Amino acid sequence: MEHIDHILIVDDDREIRELISSYLTKNGMRTTVAADGRQMRSFLEGNAVDLIVLDVMMPGDDGLVLCRELRAGKHKATPILMLTARDDELDRVLGLEMGADDYLTKPFAARELLARIKAVLRRTRMLPPNLQISEAGxxxxxxxxxxxxxxxxxxxxxxxxxxxxxxxxxxxxxxxxxxxxxxxxxxxxxxxxxxxxxxxxxxxxxxxxxxxxxxxxxxxxxxxxxxxxxxxxxxxxxxxxxxxxx
Structure with a gap:
């Protein structure tokens, strides 16, 4: 059976959650949405996902705090793509420092988000072909x-x-x-x-x-x-x- 990528979308803006979820679903992905860190933690307690789209600016624990938490827990290897409403290099630096795999600033085109998600998933699942690596295991x-x-x-x-x-x-x-x-x-x-x-x-x-x-x-x-x-x-x-x- 063909694997369907499962994307967890964590954003306090319901309209953005639904827009991203709808677009990704139309493009062959499975999605789950969460409005905050509490909902994210609750879902991840019993579920695994292929990638997390994580908003930076959220009430309570923001995306940077959640990213650091994810990187320290059992989901440390799950790719994270961070979103923010601010085109601020400091946020970009902090996101990468916390362990995010990519970064996208709002507003963004849904097509670009999809392309970045696919690119992160490809990078996660295979080492680049031009990298000569030692044997696995x-x-x-x-x-x-x-x-x-x-x-x-x-x-x-x-x-x-x-x-x-x-x-x-x-x-x-x-x-x-x-x-x-x-x-x-x-x-x-x-x-x-x-x-x-x-x-x-x-x-x-x-x-x-x-x-x-x-x-x-x-x-x-x-x-x-x-x-x-x-x-x-x-x-x-x-x-x-x-x-x-x-």
């Missing part, structure tokens, strides 16, 4: 860390799993599959986003900052991801590959 070890390529999370020296957003995993995977090689921002955008890349110039720098934080890397004197002035970034430690044990 392996642990990639470097320094004090291991990267689980099946669960897509970091494991520290104590064996504790550290959750990664989809964007964080893709960027870190690029680095560990190309260690000790300088990669510029355009290359990183292409390798992590493919032709669907539609992010502003600072997005890679923000992602690098987030991944450094996950690794406990000091941005001023990083151990793992070093900045090469006027060129880009380099993953500066060797990587060892081992098989994942069941």
């Amino acid at each position: 392996q642990l990639l070890s470097f320094g004090d860390w291991r990267l689980d390529t099946v669960a897509r999370h970091l494991i520290d020296s104590q064996g504790t799993a550290i959750a990664l957003s989809g964007a964080e995993y893709r960027l870190l995977r690029v680095f560990v599959d190309h260690p000790q090689r300088v990669l510029n921002r355009d290359q990183l955008l292409n390798l992590t986003q493919g032709r669907d890349a539609d992010l502003f110039d600072r997005s890679i720098d923000l992602l690098v900052s987030r991944v450094r934080q996950r690794l406990g890397d000091d941005a001023r004197e990083p151990t793992y991801i070093k900045t090469v002035r006027s060129e880009g970034y380099v993953f500066s430690v060797p990587v060892e590959i081992s098989e994942l044990r069941p």
Whole structure:
């Protein structure tokens, strides 16, 4: 049976919820709507979805708070596309920092929202074809860390799993599959986003900052991801590959 993408729409504006739901349904998707964080949590307690469309400006817990909550819970790997009524770079930065996979400013064309949803789903389900990766089902070890390529999370020296957003995993995977090689921002955008890349110039720098934080890397004197002035970034430690044990 063919899979039908299930989209959860979280927005306090009923008209926008219904408009998005109607358009996505007409284009072959299944939708569920929620007016706030409480309704979102209630639905997600017993249900999984393929992507969450999450409004930033909502009463109570806003979209940024909810995004951070989702990234810390059992739905940490679910793609999130954030909406906001403000064309404010700070919101865009915060959304990416909290773990959103893409960002769209209101007002928007329903066709563009659909295109972005499809692009995020494609990026989530497959690594870009131009990215040469190591075999699936392996642990990639470097320094004090291991990267689980099946669960897509970091494991520290104590064996504790550290959750990664989809964007964080893709960027870190690029680095560990190309260690000790300088990669510029355009290359990183292409390798992590493919032709669907539609992010502003600072997005890679923000992602690098987030991944450094996950690794406990000091941005001023990083151990793992070093900045090469006027060129880009380099993953500066060797990587060892081992098989994942069941």
